[in-house]
Each structure stands twice: as structure tokens, then as C-alpha cells.
Amino acid sequence: MKLAVPRESEAGETRVAATPDTVKRFVALGFDVVVEKDAGTLSRIPDEEFVAAGASIADTAEAALSSADVVLKVRRPSETELAAMKAGALVIASMDPYGHEDAVAAMGKAGVAAFAMEFMPRITRAQVMDVLSSQANLAGYQAVIDGAAEYDRALPMMMTAAGTVPAARVFVMGAGVAGLQAIATARRLGAIVTATDVRPAAKEQVESLGAKFIAVEDDEFRQAETAGGYAKEMSDAYKQKQAELVAAHIAKQDMVITTALIPGRPAPRLISKEMVASMRPGSVIVDLAVERGGNVEGAEPGKVVKLGDVKIVGHLNMPGRIAASASTLYAKNLATFLETMVDKETKAIAVDWEDELVKATVLTRDGAVVHPAFAPAAE
Numbered sequence: 001m002k003l004a005v006p007r008e009s010e011a012g013e014t015r016v017a018a019t020p021d022t023v024k025r026f027v028a029l030g031f032d033v034v035v036e037k038d039a040g041t042l043s044r045i046p047d048e049e050f051v052a053a054g055a056s057i058a059d060t061a062e063a064a065l066s067s068a069d070v071v072l073k074v075r076r077p078s079e080t081e082l083a084a085m086k087a088g089a090l091v092i093a094s095m096d097p098y099g100h101e102d103a104v105a106a107m108g109k110a111g112v113a114a115f116a117m118e119f120m121p122r123i124t125r126a127q128v129m130d131v132l133s134s135q136a137n138l139a140g141y142q143a144v145i146d147g148a149a150e151y152d153r154a155l156p157m158m159m160t161a162a163g164t165v166p167a168a169r170v171f172v173m174g175a176g177v178a179g180l181q182a183i184a185t186a187r188r189l190g191a192i193v194t195a196t197d198v199r200p201a202a203k204e205q206v207e208s209l210g211a212k213f214i215a216v217e218d219d220e221f222r223q224a225e226t227a228g229g230y231a232k233e234m235s236d237a238y239k240q241k242q243a244e245l246v247a248a249h250i251a252k253q254d255m256v257i258t259t260a261l262i263p264g265r266p267a268p269r270l271i272s273k274e275m276v277a278s279m280r281p282g283s284v285i286v287d288l289a290v291e292r293g294g295n296v297e298g299a300e301p302g303k304v305v306k307l308g309d310v311k312i313v314g315h316l317n318m319p320g321r322i323a324a325s326a327s328t329l330y331a332k333n334l335a336t337f338l339e340t341m342v343d344k345e346t347k348a349i350a351v352d353w354e355d356e357l358v359k360a361t362v363l364t365r366d367g368a369v370v371h372p373a374f375a376p377a378a379e
């Protein structure tokens with residue numbers, strides 16, 4: 001069994017899908033592991049560490065990918081990478097399939113079995129394979145660190161002989177995995193933290209971290225969580241009430257971190273240009289949803305922009321800004337999933353196509369798109 005780990009080819013992707021630790025696990029499972037040269041460099045893993053763990057190094061992606069039975073990636077494979085893979089290979093990555101149906105179809109045509117890690121069910125058994133959580137956690141942390149770096153004042157209250165610096169007020173919008181970590185990080189840095197979400201379950205979690213919960217708590221709010229634990233798209237009337245509450249609150253904040261997402265839809269717009277303009281000079285907004293259309297009007301993907309005297313941080317790939325940590329967790333997520341697809345006695349690939357984790361994540365197989373969200377409608 002050959003397992004390949006190519007160097008990520010997408011610009012700005014600093015992470016890698018395996019680490020020396022996971023390579024050791026794959027070798028123990030019976031894999032020949034081939035890592036592309038410099039695959040781990042941006043995550044601070046030199047090739048020698050992969051070699052010491054039992055991998056060999058390939059000079060090119062083609063050499064790594066050719067005849068591989070399993071390919072581990074951070075991002076969906078490019079056309080060139082797909083062309084180098086053999087039909088039947090298992091390809092495990094964050095596939096970002098919504099809005100990229102052509103790319104999903106191309107993976108089907110290439111004959112690979114493509115697994116989208118972001119579709120991993122959020123059940124106890126799969127927690128250790130949950131890339132959305134592992135990466136969002138780091139993104140939430142990094143958002144506060146990046147926000148603090150752009151903020152020209154201190155976050156904690158400081159009482160000194162020369163006078164007192166007041167604590168910064170940080171407002172976190174969207175209290176899922178990233179938002180909760182942002183709350184915890186901002187609290188550790190000494191800020192006064194408030195947070196909002198449309199899911200009622202978030203209230204208790206926000207409060208347990210020592211932050212104050214701010215939301216329009218009406219009947220719609222009380223039913224605003226899907227069975228899967230995600231947010232629902234809210235009505236226009238709710239959004240209006242939420243916007244009014246938020247507008248009054250934001251004017252008093254020094255830093256706002258937005259993390260609001262709705263699976264498979266554009267990010268909800270939560271902050272208007274008027275709200276940005278209401279903040280005092282030097283305030284900072286970090287829009288973690290910028291890749292999905294943005295929560296903040298005026299945010300630009302990959303840029304820090306100034307609207308008046310307020311900075312809006314729109315960094316792309318926030319987990320990639322803390323790549324060494326992000327790769328460590330991501331690689332473990334993938335390794336644990338792959339282990340469920342290998343027969344430990346015979347040391348052969350043995351995918352249980354009826355396993356709920358496999359059924360939830362598999363996008364393409366045997367030359368066809370098979371995931372219900374992307375497969376052509378049944379005749």
C-alpha cells in the first residue's frame with residue numbers, strides 16, 4: 001500500500017496533511033509513505049523528520065502521487081494532481097465542495113474516491129476526526145492575536161504609576177468553535193468580552209467562559225438550531241431586530257471578531273458600513289468569515305482595510321497563519337479517519353462503504369459523484 005503526501009500546491013496554503021507522528025502510524029499500518037520534497041517546510045517540519053519517521057521523499061508531486069493508493073491533502077486536489085493519481089485512489093482532504101461542483105465532477109471523472117473531511121458527522125466517535133473543529137479552534141485564537149496586533153492600545157486593564165489603561169471591549173459574533181476560542185483568548189488577554197449567536201445553546205457556553213451573552217431572545221431564536229447543531233438561516237424580521245441590537249452594542253466596542261457561518265450558504269452579513277463608522281478611532285474588526293462572503297461590509301479577502309479610522313482584518317486561511325499547530329491537529333484528524341479504512345490484520349485497505357463516517361464524507365467513487373448533495377438528481 002502506497003500513501004502519498006504532496007506539498008500543497010494552492011497559493012497561501014502553509015499546512016501539510018501529515019506529520020512525523022502520523023507517518024509513524026501509517027508505517028505501522030503497513031503503508032509505504034512518500035512525502036513530496038518540502039511538503040512540511042512551511043509547517044516547520046523538515047524533510048529529514050519525515051524520513052526519520054519512515055517516509056521516503058519524492059522530488060515532484062507526480063512522483064509522490066503516481067500509483068498511490070491513498071493521498072492525504074489539506075486542499076482539494078488540483079487538475080494536475082488529479083491527472084497524476086491512479087483511478088481507485090482514496091483522496092482525503094478538505095474538499096470545499098459547495099460552489100465547486102465542477103471540481104467535484106472532475107474528481108468523479110478521474111475515478112478517485114474523494115472524501116470531504118468537512119462533512120464528518122459531529123458525533124462522539126468522530127470528534128477526533130473533526131477538521132472543522134480543530135482548525136476553527138486555532139482560527140479563533142489567531143483572530144484575537146491578529147486583532148490585538150492591529151490594535152494600537154492594550155487589551156488588559158493596566159494600573160501603573162503613570163496612570164491606568166482601561167481594558168478593551170471585545171465582541172465576538174458567532175459563538176461556535178472559533179468564536180468560543182476567540183472569547184477564551186480575549187479573556188486570557190484581559191479584555192471585557194461579550195458575544196452573540198443565533199443558537200440558544202450558545203448562551204450557556206458563552207457565559208461559562210466568563211463573557212456576557214447579547215442576543216434578541218425571541219421565539220425564533222429559541223428554535224434556531226438544526227438537529228445537526230448548526231445555525232439556521234434567520235428570517236428577515238429577526239435579522240432586522242438583531243441588527244438594531246448589534247448596532248447599539250458595536251458602537252461601544254474596541255474589537256469585534258466575527259465568525260458567523262451557515263453550512264452551504266454565504267456567510268450572514270452582520271455588520272454594515274454604518275456600524276463600522278460608529279466605532280471609535282483605532283477599533284479593529286476581524287472577519288473570520290471573509291472567505292465565505294464575509295460578515296462585515298467592506299471586508300476584503302486577504303487584506304487589512306481601513307474604513308475611516310477602523311481597521312477590518314480579512315486574512316485568508318487563518319489556521320494557516322499558525323501552520324505548525326494547525327498541521328499537527330489536521331494530520332491527526334486525517335490519520336484517525338484513514339485508520340478506520342485499513343484492515344489491521346491483513347494490512348490492506350478495506351473501506352466499509354456502509355460506515356456512517358464514510359457515507360457522510362464520500363463525494364465520488366467508481367467514476368461517479370455519489371454524495372447526495374452533489375450527485376445528479378436521480379431520474
Ligand code: NAD
Nearest residue numbers: 122123133174175176177197198199229231259260261268
Ligand atoms: P459554524 O462554523 O458553522 O458557525 C459559527 C457560528 O456562527 C455558529 O455558532 C452559528 O450558530 C453562528 N451564526 C450563524 N449565523 C449567525 C448570525 N446571524 N448571528 C450570530 N451568529 C451566527 O459553527 P461551528 O463552530 O462549526 O459549530 C456549530 C455547532 O456544532 C456548535 O454548537 C458546536 O459546539 C457544535 N459542535 C459539535 C461537535 C461535536 O459534537 N462533535 C463538534 C464541533 C462543533
